[in-house]
Amino acid sequence: MDMLQVEEWAVPRGGIWTDGDGEPLPVREAATGEVIITLATASVAQAEEAARTAARAQRDWAALPPSARAAVLRRASELFAQHSDRITPWIVRESGGTWAKAGTEILAAVSECAEASALPTLPQGDTLATNKQRWSFSRRVPAGVVSVIAPFNYPLTLAIRSVAPALAVGNAVLLKPDPRTTVCGGAVIQRIFDEAGLPAGVLQVLPGGAEIGAAVVSAPEVRIISFTGSTAAGIKVGEAAARQMKRAHLELGGNNAVLVLPGADTAAAAAAGAFASFLHQGQICQAAGRHLVHVSQVEDYLAELARIAKSLMVGDPWRQEGVQIGPVIDERQLAAVEALVDGAVAAGARVHAGGRTDGRAYLPTVLSGVEPGMPVWRDEIFGPVAPVLAYETLDEAVELVNASPYGLSVAVLGDAGTAMSVADRIHSGVVHINEQTVGDEATAPFGGMGTSGNGARFGGPEANFEAFTETQWVTVRPTIETYAVPSGRAPLNG
Structure with missing residues (x-):
């Protein structure tokens, strides 16, 4: 070509x-x-x-x-x-x-x-x-x-x-x-x-x-x-x-959240979450840098998200067919992603998939055991990393979503009626119910709140x-x- x-x-x-x-x-x-x-x-x-x-x-x-x-x-x-x-x-x-x-x-x-x-x-x-x-x-x-x-x-x-x-x-x-x-x-x-x-x-x-x-x-x-x-x-x-x-x-920038409601289809939610965190190596202002999952389903969600992450083909899209995860834009950004993940692991986070570089790429990574104060949860990652945090009540989940100074895009997955009431309480320029966080159309208004x-x-x-x-x-x-x-x-x- x-x-x-x-x-x-x-x-x-x-x-x-x-x-x-x-x-x-x-x-x-x-x-x-x-x-x-x-x-x-x-x-x-x-x-x-x-x-x-x-x-x-x-x-x-x-x-x-x-x-x-x-x-x-x-x-x-x-x-x-x-x-x-x-x-x-x-x-x-x-x-x-x-x-x-x-x-x-x-x-x-x-x-x-x-x-x-x-x-x-x-x-x-x-x-x-x-x-x-x-x-x-x-x-x-x-x-x-x-x-x-x-x-x-x-x-x-x-x-x-x-x-x-x-x-x-x-x-x-x-x-x-x-x-x-x-x-x-x-x-x-x-x-x-x-x-x-x-x-x-x-x-x-x-x-x-x-x-x-x-x-x-x-x-x-x-x-x-x-x-x-x-x-x-x-x-x-x-x-x-x-x-x-x-x-x-x-x-x-954005540090967008995927909020999985209690009772949601775990496999479908994990697929949406993977898309949101791993598309274009996570180098998107709307990429999901936070996954909030009810405590009753978090283990199933982590297992499925990790399975998807491990199945994605990583490589050079110009020279290899079928590549789904390409390189991070440059060495400086690659080092920044690596430092965030390594810092989280040192502080007690657990790696379920990825967690390392592969040439100029970073493997799709799934983390659990993160805390809201950790930089990997608090900051915009701009890399293919999906930190997952369990919550017990919807009030707690909404509070965690709104705790970020960013306010660009939030996905709420699960029962649509519950999701509508949750969406009314979220401070974000974009809310997608039963879709992932990344989306843009020429006909739709787009912009963020807060530091987004x-x-x-x-x-x-x-x-x-x-x-x-x-x-x-x-x-x-x-x-x-x-x-x-x-x-x-x-x-x-x-």
Whole structure:
């Protein structure tokens, strides 16, 4: 299968693939650490110039008829589908994801662009009641320039879900991908939109490190920042945006829970729990890092979860067929996962499956004997690890779920009626009843509470208009209103 040819892709500016003035960026294969391609990166000066170019291009893009913007988004959707067999290998090799996972990213890109293509022709405001002799309207207008900072784990999905709607409603976009997935999370998107007919300068990809991220936040032309990444980095982005009176949409980390209700089908629940913890090596903000199971069923659940974990094929998805668990993104993250598990075992946790590295992968791991104060239970793991804790009452279980400062996604498995009442007590941006924790659709609002983010800013027309437009009040009178002008000199007092 041919990979999309990127050659020496660098900084696309003004519709031209421009040599970057920053340091060379070696793009490494997650499974081997080998350099696939070397890219140039943007300099801070280039990022600042890109913001100015975007501001100029945005005015003409927003002035186009809505049908013209919609056509570009529809064409982009078609192109993602058409070129899927050339884009998918980049996702597999850069992010370390399986072929199945890469396929879901393509489907997400197709769906996000298709859904975004409907935004330009939806109602853009409301007619308001007024006590004066006039018409009064509210309307949605483009914010201007939007900076999108995307992560490595689902690089195409988590970039396009902001890029597509931001473009659709008339903004220009600066896209700063993670350095580890610059091709599938950045260059591919630029290439597709170039071919789809997006005018020059409206979308610009700026490869680079933290200094480029800071530049696309601080550029005065940027009005909105859409950031997906760690809570620690997101707090810094939010602080920088607030100092400049900019809006920041932050989709951050999670330590999500699978809550298995008493009497639930243990085998079905364990299968859901395994999916939630092991999909893409657990490197998902919605991955389940906590499993709460009633004490009467916890041994059966552990046995089944461990059986599934041991049955999963671990390896290099690019070179081996049938791989279900690929590599962790890099050695630093692999060491972090290893340290969390080793620390838990040293503190008394028991390993039922996994518990060690396998080359650049970490084996799917099931732990029992964990305590709420242990880092492996308390912190976001971002690895294929499933800590399991037994509870005795539903009140205790709800308290344990809500004890986390994160609040992104929770799965409640078992009797639907009981689950509904439990869901009413859970503090989380997403609650799935009788499904696992990982899910995302272009039509559904998505976002977290607490340290998982500042609310639903992705998915569906309402969230997208709220995220990427400004609300403007407009009044219209048939003639200029008559205003009384005082005559003579007004007294200074009384």
